[in-house]
Amino acid sequence: MKSNIDILIIGEGTYPYIRGGVSSWIHQLISGLPEFKFGVLFIGSRREDYGEKRYKFPDNLVYFDEIYIFDKEELPIPKRRKLKKEYYQQIETVHKSFNKEGNNLDAINRLIENISLEDFLYSNVSWEFIVNTYLEKYENESFIDYFWTIRNMHIPLWEIFKAINRIPRIKIVHSPSTGYAGFLAGLLKLNRNIPYILTEHGIYTRERKIDLLTSDWFSTRRRFLKSMEESSGLEFVWNKFFESIGRFSYYTADKILSLYEKARQIQIEYGAPKEKTMVIPNGVNIDRLKSCLEKRPSKNPKVIGLIGRVVPIKDIKTFIKAMRIVVNKIPDAEGWVVGPTDEDPEYYEECKNLVKVLDLEKNVKFLGFQNILDIFPKISVNTLTSISEGMPLSILEGFAAGVPAVTTDVGSCFDIIYGGLNEEDKKLGNAGFVCKVADAKDLAKHYIKLLENEALWKKCQQVALERVNKFYTQELFFSNYKKLYYEALSWQE
Amino acid sequence: MAGIGFELRKILKKNKISSLFEAYGYAAILSAGGWVISILAIILVGLINISIYGNSADIIKFQVSVTYLISLSLILSGFHQLVFTRFVADRIYEGKEEEIVPNFFGILTLNTALSLLFSIIYIYLFLKDVKNIYFVTTFLFSLILLSNLWIINILAISVKKYRYVVLSYFFSYLLIIVFSYFIGYFGLAYLLISFFLGNLILFILLLYLILKNYQFFEVLSFDFIKAYKQYFPLALAGFFFNLGIWADEYIFWYSPLTGEDIIGKIRSSVVYDLPLFLAYLSIIPGMAVFFLRLEADFAEYYEKYFKGVVEGATLETLVRFKEQMIDIVRISIKEAIVLQGIFNIILYITAPLIFSIFNLPSAAIPLFYIDMIATQLQLLVMNILAILFYLDRRYETLIITIIMAVFNIILPIITIILGPYYYGYGTALAMLIASTIGLIYLDKVMRRLEYETFMLQR
Numbered sequence: 001m002k003s004n005i006d007i008l009i010i011g012e013g014t015y016p017y018i019r020g021g022v023s024s025w026i027h028q029l030i031s032g033l034p035e036f037k038f039g040v041l042f043i044g045s046r047r048e049d050y051g052e053k054r055y056k057f058p059d060n061l062v063y064f065d066e067i068y069i070f071d072k073e074e075l076p077i078p079k080r081r082k083l084k085k086e087y088y089q090q091i092e093t094v095h096k097s098f099n100k101e102g103n104n105l106d107a108i109n110r111l112i113e114n115i116s117l118e119d120f121l122y123s124n125v126s127w128e129f130i131v132n133t134y135l136e137k138y139e140n141e142s143f144i145d146y147f148w149t150i151r152n153m154h155i156p157l158w159e160i161f162k163a164i165n166r167i168p169r170i171k172i173v174h175s176p177s178t179g180y181a182g183f184l185a186g187l188l189k190l191n192r193n194i195p196y197i198l199t200e201h202g203i204y205t206r207e208r209k210i211d212l213l214t215s216d217w218f219s220t221r222r223r224f225l226k227s228m229e230e231s232s233g234l235e236f237v238w239n240k241f242f243e244s245i246g247r248f249s250y251y252t253a254d255k256i257l258s259l260y261e262k263a264r265q266i267q268i269e270y271g272a273p274k275e276k277t278m279v280i281p282n283g284v285n286i287d288r289l290k291s292c293l294e295k296r297p298s299k300n301p302k303v304i305g306l307i308g309r310v311v312p313i314k315d316i317k318t319f320i321k322a323m324r325i326v327v328n329k330i331p332d333a334e335g336w337v338v339g340p341t342d343e344d345p346e347y348y349e350e351c352k353n354l355v356k357v358l359d360l361e362k363n364v365k366f367l368g369f370q371n372i373l374d375i376f377p378k379i380s381v382n383t384l385t386s387i388s389e390g391m392p393l394s395i396l397e398g399f400a401a402g403v404p405a406v407t408t409d410v411g412s413c414f415d416i417i418y419g420g421l422n423e424e425d426k427k428l429g430n431a432g433f434v435c436k437v438a439d440a441k442d443l444a445k446h447y448i449k450l451l452e453n454e455a456l457w458k459k460c461q462q463v464a465l466e467r468v469n470k471f472y473t474q475e476l477f478f479s480n481y482k483k484l485y486y487e488a489l490s491w492q493e
Numbered sequence: 494m495a496g497i498g499f500e501l502r503k504i505l506k507k508n509k510i511s512s513l514f515e516a517y518g519y520a521a522i523l524s525a526g527g528w529v530i531s532i533l534a535i536i537l538v539g540l541i542n543i544s545i546y547g548n549s550a551d552i553i554k555f556q557v558s559v560t561y562l563i564s565l566s567l568i569l570s571g572f573h574q575l576v577f578t579r580f581v582a583d584r585i586y587e588g589k590e591e592e593i594v595p596n597f598f599g600i601l602t603l604n605t606a607l608s609l610l611f612s613i614i615y616i617y618l619f620l621k622d623v624k625n626i627y628f629v630t631t632f633l634f635s636l637i638l639l640s641n642l643w644i645i646n647i648l649a650i651s652v653k654k655y656r657y658v659v660l661s662y663f664f665s666y667l668l669i670i671v672f673s674y675f676i677g678y679f680g681l682a683y684l685l686i687s688f689f690l691g692n693l694i695l696f697i698l699l700l701y702l703i704l705k706n707y708q709f710f711e712v713l714s715f716d717f718i719k720a721y722k723q724y725f726p727l728a729l730a731g732f733f734f735n736l737g738i739w740a741d742e743y744i745f746w747y748s749p750l751t752g753e754d755i756i757g758k759i760r761s762s763v764v765y766d767l768p769l770f771l772a773y774l775s776i777i778p779g780m781a782v783f784f785l786r787l788e789a790d791f792a793e794y795y796e797k798y799f800k801g802v803v804e805g806a807t808l809e810t811l812v813r814f815k816e817q818m819i820d821i822v823r824i825s826i827k828e829a830i831v832l833q834g835i836f837n838i839i840l841y842i843t844a845p846l847i848f849s850i851f852n853l854p855s856a857a858i859p860l861f862y863i864d865m866i867a868t869q870l871q872l873l874v875m876n877i878l879a880i881l882f883y884l885d886r887r888y889e890t891l892i893i894t895i896i897m898a899v900f901n902i903i904l905p906i907i908t909i910i911l912g913p914y915y916y917g918y919g920t921a922l923a924m925l926i927a928s929t930i931g932l933i934y935l936d937k938v939m940r941r942l943e944y945e946t947f948m949l950q951r
Contacts, residue, residue: 078949121951127944134808142805147947 005039005063007485008170008188012043012181016057016064017050021390022176022201025282031058032478036485039063039170041163043181045070067163069156069180081123087114088125098244105190117158121151138237146237153241160184164191172488175249176201179242182249189252195488198253199280200267201390247271254491255484259391260412261420279421280484281412283477284396286469288373292401295377300457302333304447305379305403307372307394308386310341310348315408317354318440319385324358325444330451335364338375376401380457381450386410387437399468404460405432406446421471431464517781519655529777532770534666535559538673538684546678555684557761558632564739565615566639569608571735573600575727575882578647580720585651594709596717597648601641603715608640620757627682628756635689642696649699652706658699665695681756726887730894734878737897737927738871741905741920742766748909751916765916768857771847772864776872778836779829783876786825787883794818795883802946815942822880822935826873833869840865863917870924877931881938889934897927
């Protein structure tokens with residue numbers, strides 16, 4: 001079963017244990033390309049942080065393995081260790097190479113071979129290095145916090161090193177993020193001389209920044225790496241670390257993919273060599289959604305739908321406030337929030353209170369998890385008020401179902417709604433509107449426009465359907481990756 | 494002995510000459526512990542009884558038996574002393590004080606069983622031919638009592654009612670003198686019974702203090718055995734420390750050249766013992782000074798250091814606290830040397846007078862001089878061990894005590910072979926070696942303190 005793995009996907013805190021954008025993307029990719037044999041390596045924090053597998057493995061997923069990088073009780077017993085001074089130079093060289101463009105690959109490999117986890121944890125040389133770096137850059141920070149931050153961020157690396165030998169023969173390694181997963185993929189590339197494809201969904205480095213700044217917002221969403229945040233007061237050190245290993249991913253990857261143009265620009269800004277970058281957007285299953293179009297009533301229902309979980313990052317409260325303004329103008333307008341409410345019960349309560357306070361109980365409804373095929377025919381505007389997104393599939397699905405969108409200016413929303421892939425895409429026109437983040441007035445204005453102006457709505461629907469059929473079909477998505485994989489395989493031979 | 498420092502600092506803050514003496518007084522008694530007081534008491538018993546009854550043969554036998562009782566009981570209970578100290582400190586730290594008393598009874602049970610077994614074997618081997626059944630029985634009970642007394646002493650000090658502890662000691666040893674005055678006349682067994690009764694009263698007084706101050710819900714628990722696993726090096730260190738202190742004496746007692754039979758196969762060495770005991774008494778001021786520094790000042794910076802670590806101080810701050818700890822160690826050693834120096838000059842000058850008071854041969858004066866140096870070096874070893882114990886350096890503590898014990902066996906044997914002029918140099922050299930190695934360790938430990946505090950964790 002382990003033989004003949006074409007592509008190994010390394011998922012950090014995602015497939016198959018956590019549902020979400022990246023996980024569905026992985027599942028879709030594997031299921032859609034049966035001609036390739038896939039393997040999946042799951043990198044998690046601790047085993048107990050994850051439940052059952054959430055996906056049924058497709059037949060062409062022939063290898064699955066998991067590693068946990070925060071199982072603390074497995075740390076070796078503390079014991080004084082003395083290393084030769086020369087290792088100090090080696091460590092310094094590697095660290096410097098991470099902070100500059102391009103990595104000293106030999107030095108990295110030598111370091112991995114020479115320095116064990118025990119050496120890192122307990123040796124004199126490692127201590128000296130930590131102290132000197134601290135004194136150089138962070139001497140006014142709490143030392144214990146700095147120390148544990150350094151420790152916590154490095155400990156997983158040895159689990160990663162160990163994994164290199166565990167992974168069977170593969171032909172291509174594909175990572176859906178930088179971070180630890182991208183780092184492992186880079187090491188695999190170096191050690192086995194195989195193609196490395198990196199597809200960044202969010203920008204890991206940037207997301208980690210938001211993550212750390214608003215850690216309690218995100219902690220329920222991203223359980224992964226949570227234990228690290230708790231022990232750290234030094235966000236900057238974390239950022240630098242993830243930037244460094246992010247650069248390593250950019251440097252070692254053969255192709256650096258993103259889902260939309262703006263993300264590609266950010267990658268370049270963060271050090272990705274331009275010539276390696278490329279945009280491959282997600283695709284939706286057009287056929288499945290066609291029925292929605294047929295089921296639409298002749299007269300547009302005055303309903304605005306928000307498909308998403310009720311959590312702070314989706315900024316449901318701004319949606320509710322916007323609905324107040326809409327209802328002032330159109331008293332029988334409705335706003336539906338479609339998505340699970342149990343993830344952050346406290347936030348859900350707050351939202352419900354807000355609905356009550358704004359006297360919108362008749363207009364704003366929380367429908368819980370629903371089949372989108374039933375929802376799309378009943379709404380006229382598909383909205384999204386998030387403060388951060390990657391590439392929201394629900395907007396594209398809405399397009400395929402003939403529903404224009406009004407969103408905040410996050411992730412790929414601008415590209416999807418106004419056309420950002422190329423000139424042809426731009427010419428199609430707008431499939432809705434993009435508003436400022438957390439601006440209820442702006443959102444409401446555009447909701448009203450679409451609800452009241454039938455002609456405008458029709459025009460937007462037209463653009464939406466055209467755009468999704470031309471640029472965002474599942475078929476296009478599959479054929480793009482198929483091409484990429486074949487290219488990589490041929491490059492290898 | 495966390496907490497003593499705080500109390501002593503409180504006394505010192507009163508800022509009066511009398512409070513200074515009070516603090517040093519407590520420090521002296523608490524640090525010197527029971528055995529120095531016991532030696533003082535038996536010397537007094539001897540002086541009083543000899544001067545009144547002139548019965549010097551029994552008095553010598555009594556003094557020798559008590560010396561044996563003290564040394565054997567200390568070595569025997571050495572296994573428990575440090576471990577139990579840690580055990581008590583850990584429970585207090587965890588706020589599980591109710592576990593202390595049941596485990597204390599547990600350790601008493603174990604220790605009584607072991608010392609009973611040891612005493613029976615010992616008596617069979619060394620006192621088989623002694624006909625005086627009162628003496629032998631009292632010896633047996635005294636050995637068991639004393640080895641338990643050293644353990645209860647640890648717990649009594651942890652209660653922090655120092656005045657009570659100190660007064661209990663004074664009261665009990667006064668009773669020994671009084672008892673021996675009234676019944677000592679009847680002979681050796683009665684002198685020993687006086688000693689036993691005094692110590693029994695001391696034990697009861699301390700027990701009362703403990704039971705009154707520690708809550709407990711069960712009576713007996715053997716949880717402390719786990720602590721032996723955790724602190725095994727300390728158990729051994731406690732044993733070797735006491736062995737190391739007494740080894741040279743046993744060598745001199747059992748050497749055919751220097752010792753003689755006193756009771757059964759219990760032997761003593763007239764030439765060696767008294768100068769050494771006197772020298773021991775000479776280090777009491779040094780002990781007090783050091784104890785006060787350690788418990789009051791060192792403990793303060795040690796606390797500051799670890800609070801700083803936990804509460805997120807910068808490395809610079811931590812290093813500053815550590816350097817202050819090192820300064821305290823330096824100052825305390827310096828102070829002890831200065832104070833002992835003054836004291837030693839006085840003793841040096843007055844030695845002939847002291848020897849004539851005690852009716853000692855003036856030929857033993859040179860031995861007394863070298864013994865003074867030996868005991869002072871031993872004081873240094875004890876101080877280093879106390880600091881290392883404070884810093885929880887179990888293995889270093891163990892190694893130093895092993896070195897001390899081994900050299901204090903080998904070197905005295907060599908000096909006996911070399912001849913009387915060399916007596917005392919063996920133990921002095923042994924202590925010099927142990928203290929030098931101790932200082933090297935201390936230096937290393939201090940230099941590596943941050944490294945070990947942070948790195949050797951998981």
